[in-house]
Amino acid sequence: MIRDITIGQYYPAKSPIHRMDPRTKLFGTLIFIISVFLFHSVAGYAVATLFLAGMIIISQVPVKFIFKGLKAIFMILMITMVFNILLTPGEVLWKIGIFKITREGISMAVRMAIRLVYLVIGSSLMTLTTTPNQLTDGLEKSLRPLNKIHIPVHEIAMMMSIALRFIPILLEETDKIMKAQIARGADFESGNLIQKVKNMVPLLVPLFISAFRRANDLAMAMEARCYHGGDNRTQMKPLHYTRRDHIAYVVLFVYLAVAIGFRVMGW
């Protein structure tokens, strides 16, 4: 049930994309997102599709896995599409009561849908090929210049990695407490909304207590090992750009140039 969430889930494999520096992947995802908003023609989307398909093939992540992440945004997708179709002014194709369907509306809706889907696929490709730890390491190093204006980059990155690390633990804990309470006759399914919320108490109280207990234990363990923030801290696996990343950057810049070119040419 709750185990089926794919966003933020890592898919272990040994593809070139998995072995890439996380900074390259972060930057690549950013470029891809920008490109999706730059393209606005069929030809443009074809280029983006080719690029994305190529990346998925190289990443060796099963397509089924990538599409599973789309289930989560299905509702948002439907709502945006409906609103776009009904509320965009322009050349009227059909009219039913107060609802008007316009040519511009349909093209806008399709464009929005493609953008949303590509956005989610692109970013889930990154999280599927990058462990949360690598990801925060990459973020930390990329954002290090912000240290100069007194933004605690290391601390923020540390908080992020701890938060990400605790998601599966807390999910597992939820599962366990839920089962324990079901074994005591608790009912999490039936009843109206107010009853359902009330029935959550036997789940939420122990969950909060356990979250605080874990946070306490972790803080204690970190202090016992003399952790005191990012100053002068070295890393066990420092990030280095390799040939692979240089090639990736070349590919990314060519792709970005194509995207900008398409936009400038108005294709």
Place this chain on the structure above:
Amino acid sequence: MSIELKNVTYTYSPGTSYQIHALKDINLEIPDGQFIGVIGHTGSGKSTLIQHFNALIQPTSGTVSYNGEDVWAEKYDRRKLRSEVGLVFQYPEHQLFESDVLSDVCFGPMNQGMTREQAEEEARKALHHVGFKEENFDKSPFELSGGQKKRVAIAGVLAMNPKILILDEPTAGLDPKGRDEILDQIAQLHKVRGITIVLVSHSMEDVAKYAQRLIVVNHGEIAFDDTPKKVFAHFREMEPMGLAAPQITYIMHALKEKGLDVDPSDTTVEEAKQDILEALKKINSPLLKGGVKND
């Protein structure tokens, strides 16, 4: 009245790269009135196994039946099943949530449809059974010690008057005294109330002392299922599974090899003591009587 598992297989995350076969083709019957020990290495599938007993997880294939009825049949009342087959999870103290001990124990019985008064009566009985002191009934469960919390949590399941009680390592994290007390009380429940007990444990000494039947789970399969004495006779085969017989079994085997006439199948210290004393009496009887030593 029994739980029966037929060809039960359970797979975690089927169809993905995380796929794990937690249970493989398990056939098992748990008749009324037994005290059963379940042992197995961490990750052997024993926790998954016991969660099938009260329909908390549905087998990937195979059937689980209680009193001859398939518990996964469409119309089957699984809530009723769960009140008859009580399951106490590992670290049950993590499930406490009420503001006082008595209310927490009442949670189960009230879910069964009892009124607050009836539930309180059951709760009081259950708390007495696990040796929890009356003066602490109004305390917050969170200010109790680990052992006391555990008792409250066990009472929480016991108050539902289950016919079968399954306990997943109820003594984890307790000191030896607390451990013996809780196990003795569980054995008492078995004797007095006639409840069927399934005790999952890491400690061979504990299962040897209390269980009449021992199930050894290894890699999702049942490796042995017999009386503790017969199971521990295979102690050399159990070692690769990350398990061992009670220490006393090793001592008795060593003594036997050295020529002392003892029964190597002894599993408890008490039996072994009797046995060794008798064996010594036979050998040393002339010596003990002050006779001449002759080899």
